[in-house]
Amino acid sequence: MEVALRIGVNLLKINRVCVHSASRITDSYAKQIQLNRDFSTEVTVNAAPLAVKKHKVSKAMKAYLERARENDEFMKTQKLEYQIGKRHLANMMGEDAETFTQEDIDNAIAYLFPSGIFDKRARPLMKSPEEVFPARKAAEFDETGRPFHSMFYTGRPNFFKLLYDIVEEMNKIHDLEERMLRRGTRADANQKIDFTGFQWMPKEQLESMLVEQINDLEYTNFTNAMDRLVSLPFSYKCQNFIKKFSKPLLDQTKQLEIPKPQFDADGRQFVTTYECLRKTARGDVTVRMPGTGKITINGHDITYFEELQSREQVLFPLIFAGLLGKVDVEANVEGGGTSGQAGAIRWGIAMSLRSFVDQEMVESMRLAGLLQRDYRRRERKKFGQEGARRKYTWKKR
Known part of the structure; x- marks a missing residue:
């Protein structure tokens, strides 16, 4: 009897443990399901903004886009005014506005206005807006502010890229010279570049080409590098590159047409x-x-x-x-x-x-200055002054 009772008690304990374990497993499984539901909901909620998220535009890019928009509007207005003025001028001259060229415009202005106007500020001018207003640089960085040019942080990327290109041309010529020397071949003296009568591009013209401002020292470095490139024996191999930055040095006397007696x-x-x-x-x-x-x-x-x-x-x-x-x-x-x-x-x-x-x-x-016309004029008197530069005597009392 006692043995049967003990067996029944033990079976009852085992049953309780199994029920408790089953309940724990059920609760754990339910919690896991709820946790998965919460996680999926959270992922869905957080994933929605990522689908429509936009890239942030840097302040520099915003400023550039604003300036570019203003410049485009300004140039559009200037081009419209230029076309209107060109059409009016063509009608005054009895010409066809569609075939009226810039040379025709200059000739018309010279014909309509008196030739006695020699002061530059008084001379009428009608040019295309692209010739009057300087060119602007394109965007040098993307919307996130990352620069396109590898030399952006030098301050003058186009200028330093030019110096880099000059060095690259020198290295190519040095490699060519070494290969030719191994073969026992020397540079042809007849093909050597004759730089007589030429000069390097002036500083102002170089700045216009690069769309960057450079100082005198940098321009000197550019000319020295180009002189060194021209002095190489095989410099005629990069003749096209050298010609881009050189211009003929014309004698001033040839530009003045000398009349025949x-x-x-x-x-x-x-x-x-x-x-x-x-x-x-x-x-x-x-x-x-x-x-x-x-x-x-x-x-x-x-x-x-x-x-x-x-x-x-x-x-x-x-x-x-x-x-x-x-x-x-x-x-x-x-x-x-x-x-x-x-x-x-x-x-x-x-x-x-x-x-x-x-x-x-x-x-x-x-x-000696004998052929230079003297455009100096007497400076006019200014309002509120005694003369052109002379001021009235100031008295405190």
């Missing part, structure tokens, strides 16, 4: 220079060769100018060219004072003498 009734050569300008004086000068040194100014001789300085101004081109007493000068001048009239005649004589001297003397006259 004409012959008068006596068989003497003569050249007449019109529009001799200085301040408000206007005149024309005729130089005849051979002559006896006679100088006529408005029907008078050199004593037309009472001041000695004005007479020296008239005689200086003749003395400089060594033609004093060998040519005759006839001048007609009006307007202005003695200084302006003497300056106008001096310039007219110098320009006329180019037809009677050799090219070397013309170059010497140019270097």
Whole structure:
């Protein structure tokens, strides 16, 4: 009896343990299911914003996009005004607006406006907006602010990329030279680049090409690097690269068209220079060769100018060219004072003498400043001042 009772108690305990274990397993399984549901819900909720999340645009990119938009609107307005002005000008000249070129515009302006306007600020101008307004750099970084150019943080990526390209060309030439020396071949002296009559691109033009501002030291480094590249034996292999940054050095005397002398009734050569300008004086000068040194100014001789300085101004081109007493000068001048009239005649004589001297003397006259027109004018009086620069005396009391 006791044994049966003990067996029943033990069975009862085992049953309780099994029931308790089953309940624990059931509770754990239920918690796991609930946890999975919560996790899936959380993932679904958090995944929704990721699908529509946008990339943040950096402040630099926002500023650039704003400036680019303003520049595009400005250029669009300028182009529209240019097209309207071009059409009006074509109608005034009786031409077809569709085939009216920039050369036609310049000729029309020169025809419609008086030629006496020689001050640059007073000269009318009508050019395409792309020629008037400087070019702008494109975006150098993406929307996240990451720069495109590998040399962006140098401050002048285009300039330093140019120096890098020059070094790359040098390395290519050095490699080529080593290969040729192994073969026993040397550079052809006939193909060597002759840089005579050429110069490197000026600083302003280089800045316009790079769309970057560079200082004098950086420009000097550029020219030194290019000189070193040209001095290499096989530099003719990169001739196209060198030509991109060189321009012909034209003689200034070749740019000035020298008129050919004409012959008068006596068989003497003569050249007449019109529009001799200085301040408000206007005149024309005729130089005849051979002559006896006679100088006529408005029907008078050199004593037309009472001041000695004005007479020296008239005689200086003749003395400089060594033609004093060998040519005759006839001048007609009006307007202005003695200084302006003497300056106008001096310039007219110098320009006329180019037809009677050799090219070397013309170059010497140019270097002496005889062929340069003097555009200086008297500075006007300002409002609130006693003169052009003179101020009224300030008194405290």
